[in-house]
Amino acid sequence: ILYYVNKFLMMHLENLPKIFEESDEKFQINYLEKLTELIAKLPDEVIFELDALDYLVQNILNDSFEWIKYEAYPACLTLAEIISHRAAPNKFTDTKWLRLEKCVRKGSVNPLRNKKNPTVLTPIKKKFVSFFSRKVVFTIAKLLPVAKDNVLLVSNKISDLDATFMPIYQTIKQKHPEKSVRAYMKMRPEDNHAMYYLTYFWNLGRAKYVFLDDYYYQLYSIRMRKEAEVIQLWHAAGAFKRFGHSSLGFKDSISLDFETRAHQNYTTSVISSSDLKPIYAEAFHMDETKIEAFGLPRLWKLFDQDYKEFRLDYFQKMYPLLKGKKVITYAPTFRGNSEERKAFQLELNLRKMKEELGKEYVVVIKLHPLVSVETQVPEDLADFVLDFSGIEMNDVLIVTDILITDYSSVIYDYSILNRPIIFYAYDLEAYSLERNFYHDYLEFVPGPVVATTEEAIKLIQTNQMITGKLQDFAEKAFEYHDGDAAARIIDYVMQD
The missing domain is CATH 3.40.50.11820 (CDP-glycerol glycerophosphotransferase, N-terminal domain)
Structure with a gap:
């Protein structure tokens, strides 16, 4: 929905200044009223992530306001009111969004007419x-x-x-x-x-x-x-x-x-x-x-069957590489201080995995948000590896068939789905000195522990990933098994 609404609105908004320049007040009023109706009906999930809404506020209502005729001011103010009411609550630290909010507060479009650029602070x-x-x-x-x-x-x-x-x-x-x-x-x-x-x-x-x-x-x-x-x-x-x-x-x-x-x-x-x-x-x-x-509020996605089906269908349409393949997601946690995180290196041998598993699987990389290094997928792995680091974790988990991680708390989220987890703990001793754990690592984790890519591949090939701990782990980890x-x-x- 987000993709198509965004595309539809941007297609219209990009040419709007020129259209308004050449149109009369009746056209402008009708257009602004229809736009207001559309924005009023969109769900929050779409509104909050709609790039076209930012474009409308930044480029149309602010930068191109001079093309809006006087007779259309009331319709413009109504549009500003509905945008202000529906917009994500973090928008109103931006100068142009603040200007829009001021319009609503004053009941006038004058803040859009009499614009002053904010002073740039040293x-x-x-x-x-x-x-x-x-x-x-x-x-x-x-x-x-x-x-x-x-x-x-x-x-x-x-x-x-x-x-x-x-x-x-x-x-x-x-x-x-x-x-x-x-x-x-x-x-x-x-x-x-x-x-x-x-x-x-x-x-x-x-x-x-x-x-x-x-x-x-x-x-x-x-x-x-x-x-x-x-x-x-x-x-x-x-x-x-x-x-x-x-x-x-x-x-x-x-x-x-x-x-x-x-x-x-x-x-x-x-x-x-x-x-x-x-x-x-x-x-x-x-x-x-x-x-x-x-x-935890964010776990609602993992309990909502309709959402999971929708997200799975969405990923398969957006990423054709996923069709007909099982998905292995590698989600390592961060290590060290901020400087060390910039030099983070993937230890998993992706070429070896492609060689052994490429016919049946694809690999998704999901780095921790604190790892600032960008993953560049080599050209020869482009038909086997996808970088989903910029996608919300639980959306990635929904499409994941096998999770490979190390010391990440994502294991709790993923246990809800009752799917296999492999623990790739190649530096367990060193990490224990850095952060350590609340429990004995080897006894606590609900899946097999490996130290090499070859060991992980063998587990996948022989389907020996599920242990008796997984269901008990999920039962103990959550007081409620719902999305409320x-x-x-x-x-x-x-x-x-």
């Missing part, structure tokens, strides 16, 4: 604005009454709502339409940096609810107001590698002071199983009574 000015916002704006905002309907979704790792935040957002809008949801994600080049910092710390100081799913440095040096609910959704299922306070003393850890500041503001932590409460209590240094086993985690979380957090 690095020194950025630091000053950030410092001022954190120390002054946030402090003043905390002195004001809490804004009970203000909800923030925050992350430094992603620029758009992902499979974790999307169901949280949709559930809030469905169950609590009175709530005002804002998302402050990883800052983009087009964002108005001054406005981003000022509005972010103002809203943070007044917010009743803050949702995050990872480390988030903006919270390290501040204390949230006592009325605020800070909900840590944590990006990884289960408890495989050590993290937080549990990792102190190992090579990849930082310091006690860092971990304390990083996790000090949480009021609730959401996990997948009650059995994990002691582990998360230690990792976040928080009381077990504040840890709730509601499940977001509803449970919101019902608990927003009881008032």
